Amino acid sequence: MAADKKNTVFYGTFIHSKKLDELEYLHNTAVFVDSNGKILAVERDCDLDNIATTLFPKLGWQAGNVATEKIKDGQFFFPGFIDTHLHASQYPNVGIFGKSTLLDWLNRYTFPLEASLADPAKARAVYTRCIRKTLSHGTTCAAYYATVDVPSTNLLADLCAASGQRALVGRVCMDQLSPAWYRDESPEASVAATRASIAHIRGIDPAMEIVRPVITPRFAPSCSAPLLRMLGELARETGLPVQTHISENVGEIALVKELFPPALTGAADESYAGVYDAFGLLTDKTILAHAVHLSEGEAELIRERGAKVSHCPCSNSAITSGAARVRWLIEKGVVCGLGTDMSGGYSPSVLEAARLAALVSRHVAMGGDEGAKLSVEEVLYLATRGGAEVVGLEKKVGGFEVGKEWDAQLVALGEVDVDGTVKGVEAGEAEDGNVDVFGWESWEERVAKWLFNGDDRNTRKVWVKGRLVHERK
Amino acid sequence: MAADKKNTVFYGTFIHSKKLDELEYLHNTAVFVDSNGKILAVERDCDLDNIATTLFPKLGWQAGNVATEKIKDGQFFFPGFIDTHLHASQYPNVGIFGKSTLLDWLNRYTFPLEASLADPAKARAVYTRCIRKTLSHGTTCAAYYATVDVPSTNLLADLCAASGQRALVGRVCMDQLSPAWYRDESPEASVAATRASIAHIRGIDPAMEIVRPVITPRFAPSCSAPLLRMLGELARETGLPVQTHISENVGEIALVKELFPPALTGAADESYAGVYDAFGLLTDKTILAHAVHLSEGEAELIRERGAKVSHCPCSNSAITSGAARVRWLIEKGVVCGLGTDMSGGYSPSVLEAARLAALVSRHVAMGGDEGAKLSVEEVLYLATRGGAEVVGLEKKVGGFEVGKEWDAQLVALGEVDVDGTVKGVEAGEAEDGNVDVFGWESWEERVAKWLFNGDDRNTRKVWVKGRLVHERK
Secondary structure (H helix, E strand, O other), X not given: OHHHHOEEEEEEEEEEEEEOOEEEEEEEEEEEEOOOOEEEEEEOOOOHHHXXXXXXXXXXXXXXXXXXXXXXXXXXXXXXXXXXXXXXXXXXXXXXXXXXXXXXHHHHHHHHHHHHOOOHHHHHHHHXXXXXXXXXXXXXXXXXXXXXXXXXXXXXXHHHHHHOOEEEEEOEEOOOOOOHHHOOOOHHHHHHHHHHHHHHHHHHOOOOOOEEEOEEEOOHHXXXXXXXXXXXXXXXXXXXXXXXXXXXXXXXXXXXXXXXXXXXXXXXXXXXXXXXHHOOOOOOOEEEEEOOOOOHHHHHHHHHHOOEEEEOHHHHHHOOOOOOOHHHHHHHOOOEEEOOOEOOEOOOOHHHHHHHHHHHHHHXXXXXXXXXXXXXXXXXXXXXXXXXXXXXXXXXXXXXXXXXXXXXXXXXXXXXXXXXXXXXXXXXXXXXXXXXXXXXOOHHHHHHHHHHHOOHHHEEEEEEOOEEEEEOO | OHHHHOEEEEEEEEEEEEEOOEEEEEEEEEEEEOOOOEEEEEEOOXXXXXXXXXXXXXXXXXXXXXXXXXXXXXXXXXXXXXXEEEEHHHHHHOOOOOOOOHHHHHHHHHHHHHHHOOOHHHHHHHHHHHHHHHHHOOEEEEEEEOOOOHHHHHHHHHHHHHHOOEEEEEOEEOOOOOOHHHOOOOHHHHHHHHHHHHHHHHHHOOOOOOEEEOEEEOOHHHOOHHHHHHHHHHHHHHOOOEEEEEOOOHHHHHHHHHHOOHHHHOOOOOOHHHHHHHOOOOOOOEEEEEXXXXXXXXXXXXXXXOOEEEEOHHHHXXXXXXXXXXXXXXHHOOOEEEOOOEOOEOOOOHHHHHHHHHHHHHHHHHOOOHHHOOOHHHHHHHHHHHHHHHOOOOOOOOOOOOOOEOOEEEEOXXXXXXXXXXXXXXXXXXXXXXXXXXXXXXXXXXXXXXXXXXXXXXXXXXXXXXXXXXXXX
16 A cells, blocks of 8 residues: 555654553654654654654655644544454354353353354454454454464464454464364374464565464363473474463363373473473463463462463453452563453453453452552553563564554544534544543543543554554544 | 324334343334333234234224334344433543542542532533433433532433433432532531422422432431431432442441441441431432442341342442442342442443443352352343332333333344455444344344443434434434
C-alpha cells in the first residue's frame, strides 16, 4: 500500500508507560516514523506548522513525501496491546465454559473444537475472525497457540502476516492425555510436525519482522517425558521462544506431581516449574501462562532462569482456577504481561484483561495483602511494556521511543454535550461508545475511564510497524 | 407518539427465566401487547401469517390497528434489565476510584461531585446522559439515588418520566459524617425536603406507572438516630419503599457499631441490620445494597423482615469491599437482584454486573465453597426477575407472561460469515459488535456468549410499558 510506505508524522497527545507505576503524558508532540515503520524522532511541545522547516531537514525528509496524522484534542496515541497468551483456535468458544474447571473444560469444550479446525475452510473463518477481532481491540502483537494440525497452523501464520498483526505462532505439541483423535502419534512425530511448521513460518518471514514461530508444548500433562526432552533440545538448537502453561489449577498440579516424579525427570524436587526446568524448557525465552499457584521456590527458579509469566485474569476467574498473586511475582523479579487466554478467558480484549487484572488484584488484597492492588498505571504497563518483555520484543515495541517500531492505537473517548448527547454522534462524525467524558476530567481520570469502560469502539485506528492494520469507519 | 399507541404483536424467539437456574426458550412465538403496554396473550409455536384470522378476534383487535415487530432468526427478545442500585448523580465518575476504599472514596470523589449537581444545568446534562446510557444497555427500570438537593432530584424524576425509563427516585437523606457543605441541616429539614420531593414525584406520576419516590437514608453512618427514626416513621406513614446501603466494607461496619450502640437504638444487639430494624427501616419494601459482610443472624433478620438485597459485584471488587456470598443469601431465602452501583461500580451495564456476579461467585468458590458458583442462568435471573422482586415490581415486569407489562429488549448477535466478516456489516445492515456467532452454537451457548461479551451494541431496541424508549440506528 503506497500510503503506508510514506514517512509519517503523528501529532497530538501520546501516552505510554514511563515505569511500572507511572504513565507519561506527551502533549503537542510529534513522532516521526519512517517508511519502514521505525520511530526516528520524538519531538515534544512542538508546533506542527513549523516542523517541516525545522525538523524535516534533520531527518533528510522532503515535505512532499510525508503523511501527517494529526489527532483531535482529547484523543491520544497509546502503544498497541500485547496479548501474551491466547488460543486462536478456541476463539469460537469464548464465553462458553459453563461451571467447568480446567481438565473438564479441555475435554468437553476445547479438544473437539481444536480438532475440527483440521478443516481448512473452518480454520480460515475462525482465524480470520480472531485476527480481525483482536486487531480491532488494539492487539498489535499476539502469542498464539494454534492446534496440533500443521497446515492450519501455517495458515494462521499466513493470515497474521497478510493482515499485519505481529505474532508468535505455535503448533501445539501433545502426545498424551487427550483423546486419540486429537494428539500427536509419538514424540518423534510431534517434533517433526513442529519442525515443519517452523520451516513454513520462517519461509514467509525470514527476518521475523512480523511473524515468528514459537515452540509450544501444550502443558506438561499433555506431553510425555521424551517429548518434553526433545522440545527442550529443539529450543536450544533453534534459539526459538517457548510457550506453555504452568500451575493454573490445583487438579492439574496434582496430575503433574503424579505424572512427573523426580525419578522420571531427574529434577531436584517434584515442583511443576522443576519439570520444565529438567527438560530445558525453562529459559529466558519461555512464556509461562497462568502461574496461579506457584510456590516460593518455583517463583525463585523462574526468576533465576529469566522465564516470563503471562497473567490471564479473565480465564483464571471464569474457570475458577484461582487468583494469581501478580504483585508477589513482580516483587520477586519475575517479568509479567497479560493474556486474554481465549477461550478459557472469555474476552478478546487486552483492555478487559487489564481491567480484570486490577479487579482480581483487589480480590487478592481482600485476602489480607493490601499491597496486592494493581493500579490503572500498573495494569496498562503489563498490557504494553510488560507484555513486550514477556514475548521478547521489548527492544522493538511497548512505548514511543526512538528506535522502536510504530505499533500503536489511536484512542478516542466520547465527549458529552450539555444536552446529554455525545458530540459528533448525531452528525455521524463519531460513534456512541461506552466512555463518556464530561470535560472536567484530568488526563489521569480519562485514562481510568478508558480502562474501566473502554472497548473496541474507542480504538479508532491501529498500526503495526507503521502499517495501518485496522480502522473503524 | 401515535405509533406507540397501537396494539402490537411481537414475533420471534423470546428468552426469559423460568426459575432461578433455568431459562425458557420460546420460539415462533407471538406476544400480544395492547396500547397501554400490557401483555394480553402469549401464543407459542404459531404462524405469524395466520394470527390475524385466528387470534385477533379473540382479543377484539382489528388488523388495521396492529403493529407487527417480527425479528430475524438468531435475534431474541429478553426482559429489560433491572438495576436495583445506582447513583445517577455519580455517573460522571464511573471508572474513577484509584486505590481508594469506601469511606475515603466518598470524601475524595463522591461528595464533591454530588454537591456540584445543585447546578441545574450540570444536573440536566449528567442525568440525561445517565438515563440515555442505561437505557442503551437495556435497563428498563432503575432504583436511583439522586443527591441531597430537592430541585435536581425532582429533575431526575422528570427526565425519567419524559424518557420513559421506569424508576424509583430517591432524594438522599444525610445529616452527619459528610462535610458541612453537603448534608441536611437537621433531621427535620431532611424529612421536610424528602416530603417535598415525594410530593413532586407523585405529582408527575400519580398512579406510579413509570416513576415513584423511594425513601433514601444514604446509609446509617450518614444519618443521626433521630433522622433514621423519622424516616422509619415516614416509610410507615407513606407505604413507600426504602433504599439504603448495608455492610459494604469492614471499616463502615466498625463505624456503625461505634455510632449506634444498642443503648442508643434500643436494638437487641449491635448488628448493622439491627440498627435499621430498630428504626423501622427493615421492611419488605426495603432495598439493601451490598450486604457483603452480613452475619448469620443478620441474614436471618433480613429474611424474616422480607427485606431485599441488591448485589453490586462491580463495585464490591473495584473498591475492594469484599465478595458477597450470594448463594448463601439465596439459600437463606433472601431475595437478591443486581445493581451497577455507579460509580462505586464502574459500569452502567446490568449485563456487566451479571458477568461480574458470575466471576465474583467463582472467587467465593475459590475460598472453598464450590457450590457458590452462579451459572449463566442464575445471574440473568438476578438481572431480571430477581431485580423485579427487589424493587417490588415482580407482578409488573421481569418476564413474558399475560398480565405483565412489555418491558423488553431486542438482542442481536453478530453472525460470522465464512470469510471471517460479520454478515450485514459491510452492507451497513448491522453493527460490528463484540459477540461473534459462528452458526453451530446452541441457544444456551448463544446466551452465554451474550453474557460474557455482549454490550449495548447487541441491545438494538428497548421498550418500557410498550413504549419504544431506545433504538440503535
